[in-house]
Amino acid sequence: MESLYWLGFLVLVLFYGSYLCKQLLLKRQGISTNRLGLGNKPARTLRIETALKFATFTMAGMQIISLLVVKEAYLLLAQHIIRCAGIGISALGAAVFITAMAYMKTSWRAGVDSDQNTVLIKSGIYRISRNPAFLGFDLFYIGFALAFSNPLQLVFTLLCVVLFHLQILEEEQYLPLVFGNAYEEYKQVTARYFIFF
Known part of the structure; x- marks a missing residue:
C-alpha cells in the first residue's frame, strides 16, 4: 500500500510541477x-473564476493532506483495485493536461482574458476535445479521489468538476467574440470534452 502513496506523490508532482513550469516559462516571455x-x-464570470481559483488551491492542499495524513482507515473506497485504477486515471489526467498545455504554446491561459492576444488551437489533442486541459484536470482530480477517497477529497472533487464545467460554459460565450466564425465552426466538429461527449 505504501507504493500507492509514492505513486500518488509522483503524479501530484508531475501535474502541479508541469503547471508551474508552464506558468514560469510564459512569464519570462511577459505573458x-x-x-x-x-x-x-x-460579474458572473468573475464569481465563477474566483470560486474556481479558491477550489483548485484548496484541492491541491486536500491532495497533499490525503497523501501525508489520511491513511487507509479513513478511506471510503479502500479496495486495492479501485485505488490502483485511481492512480492510473490520475496519471492519464496529468498526461492529457500536459499535452494540452504543450499544444497551446504561448496561447495557454487560465481564465477569460480579452486583453491578451491568443490563437485558436485546433490541432493535436484539440482535434478530439475543445477543452483537453479541463478534461485533464477532471481526470486527475477524479483519479486522485478514487485512490485517496476521504470524504473531503470527494466533496472538493465534485465541487471542482462542477466549477470547471461552469468555467467552460463561460469561455464558450467569450470565444466567439474573439475568434468569430472560426470558433463556431470548430465547435460544430469538435466535442466539448472528448470525441462525442
Missing part, C-alpha cells in the same frame, strides 16, 4: 497566464 478572477469581465 501572465493566471487570469482567473482578474480583469474586466462580467
Whole structure:
C-alpha cells in the first residue's frame, strides 16, 4: 500500500510541477497566464473564476493532506483495485493536461482574458476535445479521489468538476467574440470534452 502513496506523490508532482513550469516559462516571455478572477469581465464570470481559483488551491492542499495524513482507515473506497485504477486515471489526467498545455504554446491561459492576444488551437489533442486541459484536470482530480477517497477529497472533487464545467460554459460565450466564425465552426466538429461527449 505504501507504493500507492509514492505513486500518488509522483503524479501530484508531475501535474502541479508541469503547471508551474508552464506558468514560469510564459512569464519570462511577459505573458501572465493566471487570469482567473482578474480583469474586466462580467460579474458572473468573475464569481465563477474566483470560486474556481479558491477550489483548485484548496484541492491541491486536500491532495497533499490525503497523501501525508489520511491513511487507509479513513478511506471510503479502500479496495486495492479501485485505488490502483485511481492512480492510473490520475496519471492519464496529468498526461492529457500536459499535452494540452504543450499544444497551446504561448496561447495557454487560465481564465477569460480579452486583453491578451491568443490563437485558436485546433490541432493535436484539440482535434478530439475543445477543452483537453479541463478534461485533464477532471481526470486527475477524479483519479486522485478514487485512490485517496476521504470524504473531503470527494466533496472538493465534485465541487471542482462542477466549477470547471461552469468555467467552460463561460469561455464558450467569450470565444466567439474573439475568434468569430472560426470558433463556431470548430465547435460544430469538435466535442466539448472528448470525441462525442
